[in-house]
Structures are given as structure tokens and as C-alpha cells.
Amino acid sequence: MLRAFITLAFVVIFNFFLFRMLPGDPIGLYARGRNQDPEQLVELRRALNKPLLEQFLTYLRNPFDSTIDSTRFSRPVWEMIGERLWPTLLLLGTAILLASIIGIWIGIRAGWKPGGRFDRLSTGSTLILYSMPEFWLGMMLLIVFAAGAFGIPGMFPVGGISTPGVDTSSPMGWLNVLWHLVLPCTTLVLIYLADYALVMRSSLIDERKQEYLTLARAKGLRDAMVRKRHAVPNALLPTVTLIFLSLGFVVTGAITVETVFSWPGLGLLTYEALRGPDIPLLQAIFLMFSIAVIVANLIAELLYVAFDPRVRS
Amino acid sequence: MTLLEFRDLRVDYASSEGIVPAVRGVTITVEAGETLGIAGESGCGKTTLASAVLRLLPDSAQVRGEILLDGVDILTMKWGTLRAVRWSQAAIVFQGALHALNPVQRIGDQIAEPIRLHQSVPEKQIKSRVGELLTQVGLPASRAKSYPHQLSGGQRQRVMIAMALACKPALIIADEPTTALDVMVQAQVLDLLTGLVRDASTGPDGGMGMILISHDLGVLGTTCDRIAVMYAGQIVESGPALEIFDNPKHPYTRALAAAFPRIGDPEARYSPTGLPGDPPFPGDLPTGCAFHPRCPIAVDTCRQGAPELVQVAPHRMAACFKVGS
Numbered sequence: 001m002l003r004a005f006i007t008l009a010f011v012v013i014f015n016f017f018l019f020r021m022l023p024g025d026p027i028g029l030y031a032r033g034r035n036q037d038p039e040q041l042v043e044l045r046r047a048l049n050k051p052l053l054e055q056f057l058t059y060l061r062n063p064f065d066s067t068i069d070s071t072r073f074s075r076p077v078w079e080m081i082g083e084r085l086w087p088t089l090l091l092l093g094t095a096i097l098l099a100s101i102i103g104i105w106i107g108i109r110a111g112w113k114p115g116g117r118f119d120r121l122s123t124g125s126t127l128i129l130y131s132m133p134e135f136w137l138g139m140m141l142l143i144v145f146a147a148g149a150f151g152i153p154g155m156f157p158v159g160g161i162s163t164p165g166v167d168t169s170s171p172m173g174w175l176n177v178l179w180h181l182v183l184p185c186t187t188l189v190l191i192y193l194a195d196y197a198l199v200m201r202s203s204l205i206d207e208r209k210q211e212y213l214t215l216a217r218a219k220g221l222r223d224a225m226v227r228k229r230h231a232v233p234n235a236l237l238p239t240v241t242l243i244f245l246s247l248g249f250v251v252t253g254a255i256t257v258e259t260v261f262s263w264p265g266l267g268l269l270t271y272e273a274l275r276g277p278d279i280p281l282l283q284a285i286f287l288m289f290s291i292a293v294i295v296a297n298l299i300a301e302l303l304y305v306a307f308d309p310r311v312r313s
Numbered sequence: 314m315t316l317l318e319f320r321d322l323r324v325d326y327a328s329s330e331g332i333v334p335a336v337r338g339v340t341i342t343v344e345a346g347e348t349l350g351i352a353g354e355s356g357c358g359k360t361t362l363a364s365a366v367l368r369l370l371p372d373s374a375q376v377r378g379e380i381l382l383d384g385v386d387i388l389t390m391k392w393g394t395l396r397a398v399r400w401s402q403a404a405i406v407f408q409g410a411l412h413a414l415n416p417v418q419r420i421g422d423q424i425a426e427p428i429r430l431h432q433s434v435p436e437k438q439i440k441s442r443v444g445e446l447l448t449q450v451g452l453p454a455s456r457a458k459s460y461p462h463q464l465s466g467g468q469r470q471r472v473m474i475a476m477a478l479a480c481k482p483a484l485i486i487a488d489e490p491t492t493a494l495d496v497m498v499q500a501q502v503l504d505l506l507t508g509l510v511r512d513a514s515t516g517p518d519g520g521m522g523m524i525l526i527s528h529d530l531g532v533l534g535t536t537c538d539r540i541a542v543m544y545a546g547q548i549v550e551s552g553p554a555l556e557i558f559d560n561p562k563h564p565y566t567r568a569l570a571a572a573f574p575r576i577g578d579p580e581a582r583y584s585p586t587g588l589p590g591d592p593p594f595p596g597d598l599p600t601g602c603a604f605h606p607r608c609p610i611a612v613d614t615c616r617q618g619a620p621e622l623v624q625v626a627p628h629r630m631a632a633c634f635k636v637g638s
Contacts, residue, residue, distance in 0.1 A: 054492035208513070211412040217425045218367050229426075232414050309417060309460040 002294050004298045011290040012036070015283055016056055052226070068204030077284040081268065088265030090177075092254055095185050099192035100243050106193065107200025112227055122197065130194035132278050135256035142260065145183060157183075184261040188253055191223040192246075199242050204235040237308050246299030251289050315381075316522040317343040317366070317403075322378035324361050324370065324546075333596040335361040337546035338378070339621075345483065346520035348510065349552060350533030352554045352569060354544035354592045359526045362543075363382055363488045366524075367399050383483065401431040404477040406506065408489035411469060414461040421447075421457025424476045431480050446475040450505060467498035474506055478513070485510060485523045491532075530566070531573040534558030542566045545593055545603035548622055552629035562631045564608050602633070610635050 073080065106126065110119040129137075142158065143149055157180050207213070208231065216226045251267075258267030266285060273281040305311050324336040336358040343349045349358045352357030364370050366380060368387060380387045382402060387395065404427075408415035415423060424443045428434055434442065450471040470490060477485050478523055490506060491499040506523075513521040527533050533540050534554050541551040542565065550563040561567045568588040590607040593599055599606050605615040614634050622632040 007469075211407060212415045214369055215405070215407060215413045216415070218369055218399055218405050220396040220401065220430055221426075222396065230418070233417050234415070261602075307417070310462045 001298070004294050005195065007294050008291065011294070012287065015287050015290070018286070033246065043116075070181065072280075073278075075281060077281045079285055080267065080281065081288055084269045085267045085273070087263060088254060088258070088267060091181065091184055091258070091263055091265055092189070092250060093190035094181065095192060096243070096247075096250065098185070099189045100196050102189065103193035103196025104239060105202045106197040107228070108204060108232060108235075110197065111201035111204030112208070112231070114201075114208075119201070126194040128196045129190050130198065132191065133256075134191045134253045135186060135260050137190060138184065138257050138260040141183050141187055161264055180263075184257050184263050187257050188250075191253060192250065196239065196243060201238045202229060203238045206234045207231045210234070235261060237304065240307065241300045241304050244296050247293060247296035251292065314345045315342050315622055316345045316347075316383065318379075318381040319362070319526075320379040320381065322362065322365065322376070322380060324358070324365060324377075325375045326371075327373045327375065330596055332375075334598075335374075335546055335595055336365070339543075339546075341541055343484065343522045343524060343549065345522050347535045347539065348507065348523045348525055350537035350540040351524060351526045351543060352528065352530050352533050352540055352566075353526060356592050356595065357449075357543045358546040359543050360488055360597070363405070363486045363526055364522060366403055366484075367405065368395060369405075382386055385604070397431070400427045400482065401480045402482050403484040403486060404480065404482040406473050406477045406485065406490045408492050408501075411461065411466070411493070413473060414469060415578075416461055418460075418464050419457065419473050420459055420461060420464070424457070424472065424479055427476070427479050442479075446479055447472075449478065449509065450475045465498075466494050467502060470502050471505065472493060474502070474509065478509060481513070481521075483521060485521060487523060488526045489528070494525075503532065503536060504529060512633040514532075529573060530558060530569045542569065543597060546595060547603070547632065548630075549604065549633070550623075550629075550631045552626075556629065562625055562629065562636045564610055564635070565604050568607075 007242075058169070106122050110116075110122045113119060145155055147158070161177055163178050193292070210231075213226055213230055216230045217223075254265065254267035255270050256267070258265045259271045262268065266288065269281070270285050272278070273285060319339050322336055322339045323334065323532075326333045326335055333381065333547065339358075341349070341364060351362065353359050361374070365374075365376055366382070366387065368376075368390075370376065371429070376388055378388070378394075387398070390398070414420065421440075421443050424446055425439050428439055429443060440457075444612060447454050448455055452468060452471055456464070456468070461472075464472065470493075473490070477487075485506075489507060491502050494502060507525075510521050510523045525537055527535060534557065537554040539551065540554045540557045541548045542557070542563065543549065544565050550557065550561065550566045557566060558570060559568050561572050565588075572588065593603055593606070599616075601614075601616045602608070602611070602619055605611040608615065609637050612635070620632045620634050622630050625631045625636050627636070
């Protein structure tokens with residue numbers, strides 16, 4: 001808990017200096033294509049060229065200042081983040097949930113009989129998925145299932161979260177969102193489940209050598225019960241923690257996949273902000289992502305305590 | 314009544330270095346109500362022998378011969394029958410209870426597991442039965458809620474004993490049950506185990522038999538009815554426990570007995586003699602008698618042929634050319 005706060009403080013400070021080091025001319029970007037009074041621009045430049053320390057103190061006073069505007073969109077950055085948060089939570093939440101269920105299931109089947117047919121097949125394919133860039137997989141799915149190729153008709157939308165004009169608060173609108181969710185979500189599930197399956201497999205293989213499994217067999221339990229009651233609960237501990245620790249990498253996946261599928265979430269917003277570069281927006285997004293990762297790590301630790309009696313006492 | 318009988322049991326492990334024989338033709342019986350001690354250095358095949366009884370050996374093990382439990386061969390048994398026999402007829406007290414207990418399950422649940430599996434006891438009675446078992450091994454019934462890491466080594470071993478007694482099996486196999494404990498606790502746990510088995514032996518069906526495995530001949534001499542001494546996968550000597558301990562015939566047993574000083578024997582106290590050399594690697598056994606490279610009395614015949622296990626005195630068997638001749 002204390003560690004989480006120290007990390008957060010470090011991130012807040014680091015975040016400030018990181019973007020001060022970025023090249024680029026925010027005023028030029030702001031004024032591009034606008035009919036601006038040159039005097040006003042000089043005034044603006046002076047405001048931005050205040051001493052670094054003064055800027056830093058202003059920033060520290062409130063890093064979540066709701067009056068900070070994006071230089072590209074001229075809207076408060078935290079308002080924009082608030083709007084883009086829900087699509088990302090929907091996409092990542094569904095993807096992580098499905099990926100962990102499927103990945104753990106594959107890991108259990110493969111790790112219980114390592115070297116068996118299922119293991120060779122699944123480890124081979126998960127390794128391929130694991131090493132695949134997510135934007136490339138996304139583009140392939142897009143070509144095959146959205147545009148239609150190899151005689152497969154295009155069944156899914158090319159991008160976006162819903163068809164323009166559809167009311168997303170109605171049941172039909174939800175279905176429309178779900179339909180748009182299929183391809184980006186599948187991309188992320190395929191990439192993440194590989195990671196989870198490999199971790200679950202190796203931690204189950206470690207447990208297989210443990211003597212308490214011999215004891216469970218000696219008691220007369222069926223193989224499936226030995227696995228379910230004794231091996232899997234122990235092997236799940238490191239896996240669950242790892243799933244939460246991996247959320248940091250999940251964020252990077254979101255940026256590329258959301259961009260490929262034009263999914264209006266934080267990932268796409270990051271991409272748009274980077275193209276500026278839109279420094280106030282980037283700074284806020286980075287802060288947001290860092291907080292998410294810190295919270296995920298904190299949850300991982302709390303879960304470990306909840307699941308493992310050895311840590312609890 | 315014969316409870317367990319090994320008939321020419323052979324276990325080979327398939328390894329990357331070829332076939333490694335761990336048990337090379339063991340024939341011995343355990344009577345109902347009897348405690349058989351198996352002594353020997355590590356690597357002599359005693360744990361393999363014990364694990365073979367419930368067919369707990371890894372897939373790389375090839376088992377030949379017969380293991381008759383109550384007259385039925387375990388090695389040819391169907392899986393379903395075997396699962397029903399496991400723990401209900403023969404239970405194991407593992408060495409090192411820290412790794413043998415599931416770290417994330419309460420010990421009460423772990424003790425109750427075989428009861429739920431093998432006996433149709435109503436759920437309400439299971440809890441009191443677990444409490445009873447814990448009290449029997451000298452732990453408060455409230456300990457059922459503890460996790461293994463919350464107990465000391467001695468307490469964990471007590472839990473293992475309670476678990477082994479849960480289904481009142483006819484046979485208990487205790488594989489170095491006290492090795493991981495310190496000396497004071499060792500004595501307590503051993504007394505508890507032998508006491509409980511002896512109490513259970515007053516039953517009408519001949520009582521509980523036990524196989525006690527140890528490298529400590531002194532411990533076996535005081536707790537067992539009979540002892541079999543193993544070397545390189547074979548029994549080299551067997552007979553009544555006290556006789557083996559006081560008057561060992563085979564040179565290996567003599568060395569084993571001399572390695573532990575006897576209480577009240579000043580001479581032995583000042584000269585505990587060890588045995589030079591290491592036990593042979595099972596995959597690379599010497600010719601003739603497997604013990605001859607370390608044997609103080611070996612002669613030429615020992616290098617050429619292996620001695621048979623033959624009767625050398627009433628109830629005493631030994632496999633040595635120099636004994637009884």
C-alpha cells in the first residue's frame with residue numbers, strides 16, 4: 001500500500017519532466033490553420049515559457065486540473081479521458097476475462113499431461129500467438145472477417161464502436177456495440193490467452209512434482225479430482241498474480257488494437273495525441289495509465305493475500 | 314494371517330542412462346498385526362518398495378512380480394478397484410510432511426477427504442470424526458482449521474498419522490516418518506505411531522499391520538517385530554527385530570548396527586564405526602555380491618557369484634557366503 005503511493009508520487013513527478021523533454025511547438029500546433037492574432041500568440045508563448053520550477057509547482061498543485069485543455073482538440077483533457085474510458089474498459093475487460101478463462105483452461109489441459117498431443121498442439125500455437133504483434137493480427141482479422149477474403153464474406157464492421165445513428169442505449173444498440181466488439185476483442189483475447197496459457201501450464205508442471213499430489217493419489221482420488229482439488233488451486237496462485245501484473249502490457253496492446261479498429265477508447269486517444277504531439281493530453285493519459293497499472297499491481301498483491309493462506313498469516 | 318506378501322518383486326526405472334534396477338527380487342510377508350521394519354541406506358530401494366504397494370511409482374517404473382494384499386494381486390488390479398483399495402486398506406505416512414500436505418487446504422479438510430471418499434459417513438459426523446482423529450494424535454480438535462504452514466514439523470507429522478488412520482486401514486506404510494524431525498520429537502512421534510497401531514491391533518480381524526522404513530537400525534530394533542535389511546535392491550538379512558539388532562549375521566547389518574552407538578554400552582559409545590564407501594549406483598552394480606567392494610570379509614567367491622537368501626538359523630535368513638559356513 002505504501003509502496004503503491006510512493007510509486008504514484010514518482011510517476012506524477014516523472015510524468016511532468018518526460019513531456020518537457022519532448023520536441024515540438026505546442027503553440028505552432030495550436031495556431032495551425034487558425035486565424036490568430038500574432039500578439040496573442042506571443043502572450044501565449046510567454047505563458048508557456050515560464051521557468052520550469054514554476055511550471056512544475058503549478059502542475060503539482062493539481063495534476064488532475066480540469067481546466068487544462070488539449071492543444072489539438074481545445075477541450076479539457078480529463079473530460080476527453082472520461083469519455084474514452086468506458087469503451088476501453090469494455091474492450092479490455094471483456095478481452096482479459098475471456099483470455100484468462102480460455103488461457104487457464106488450455107494451460108491446465110496442457111500442463112497436466114506435458115508432452116501429450118494436446119500439449120504439443122496448444123503450446124505450439126500459443127507460442128505463435130504469443131510472438132505475434134497484436135496490430136498485425138488485428139489487421140489480418142480485419143482483412144479476412146471485415147473486408148472479406150478467401151471466400152469468407154465480410155461479417156463484421158471495419159471499425160468504430162457502433163454504426164452511426166444507432167442509439168446505443170437501446171437493446172438493439174447494445175447488440176450493435178457487441179457486433180463491433182467482436183473483432184478487436186478476438187484480437188486481444190488471442191494475444192493475451194497465449195501468455196496466460198503458458199504461465200498456467202508451467203506453474204501446473206511445477207506442481208506436478210509435489211509430494212502432496214502423490215498423497216492425493218494414494219488416498220484413492222481420481223486423476224481429475226487430484227488435478228481439480230489439489231494441483232490447480234496451487235498452480236492458480238502465481239497465474240492470477242501474473243494476470244494482474246501483466247495489465248501494464250495490456251495497455252500497450254490497447255493502443256495498437258484500438259488504432260487498427262478505430263475503437264474510440266483511450267488507446268486511440270493516445271495515438272491521436274501522439275500525432276500532435278498534444279502534450280497536455282499525453283501527460284494526462286500517461287498519468288491515467290500509470291494509475292491503472294499501480295492499482296492493478298495493488299489488486300494482484302491483495303488477491304495473493306486472499307488466496308494464499310501462507311501469505312495471510 | 315498374511316496381510317501383505319511381496320513375491321519376487323522387481324522394479325526397474327527407465328532412465329536416459331538405460332534401465333536402472335531399484336528393487337531386484339524381494340520376497341517377504343507382513344502378517345496382520347505385525348510391524349515389519351525395513352532398514353537400509355538411501356538408494357537401496359526401500360522407498361520404491363513402499364510406493365509399489367499402492368502403485369504410486371512414476372510411469373518410468375516397470376514393476377514385475379506380485380504384491381498380494383489380503384491375497385489379491387495389486388499389480389494386476391483394475392484402476393477402479395485399486396482406487397477403492399488405496400487408503401481404505403493401505404495408507405501411507407509420508408516422510409517430510411511439509412511437502413506431503415496441500416499448502417492451501419485446511420488440514421481438517423485434508424483428513425476428511427479420504428473419509429468422504431471411501432466411507433458413507435453423514436457430513437455431520439465427519440467433523441467430529443476428524444476431531445477424534447486429531448485428539449488421538451495429541452492435537453486439539455480446533456487444529457482442523459489450521460493450514461499446514463501454521464503447524465510445527467512434529468505437529469504436521471501427527472496430522473499425517475491421523476490422516477493415515479482415518480479409514481482404519483489394515484496396513485500402514487510409514488516411510489521414514491521421523492526423518493525430518495529433531496530427536497526429541499522423533500521419539501514422541503514414533504511412540505505415538507507404534508502405540509496407535511498396537512491399539513488398533515486388538516481388533517477381531519487380526520489388527521493393523523505396519524511397514525516401518527528407516528535407515529536407523531536402532532529405532533527399528535526397538536519398535537518392530539521383524540526386520541528386513543536391504544542393500545542395492547535386495548534383502549540381505551531378515552529375522553526377529555531384537556535378534557537382528559543384537560546379533561547381526563550379515564556383514565552389512567553388522568556395519569549398520571555399529572554405526573549407531575547403543576545407550577548403556579560404553580564401548581560402542583566411543584567407537585561408532587561407519588562403513589567406508591558409498592552404496593553402489595543401481596544402474597552400475599558390481600559383479601557377484603553387490604556388497605563385496607565395501608565388505609571387510611569378502612573373498613574371491615563373493616566377486617564371482619551372488620549369494621542366495623537362505624536360512625542361517627531358526628527364523629533367520631541371510632544372503633552371504635560367509636554366514637553359516
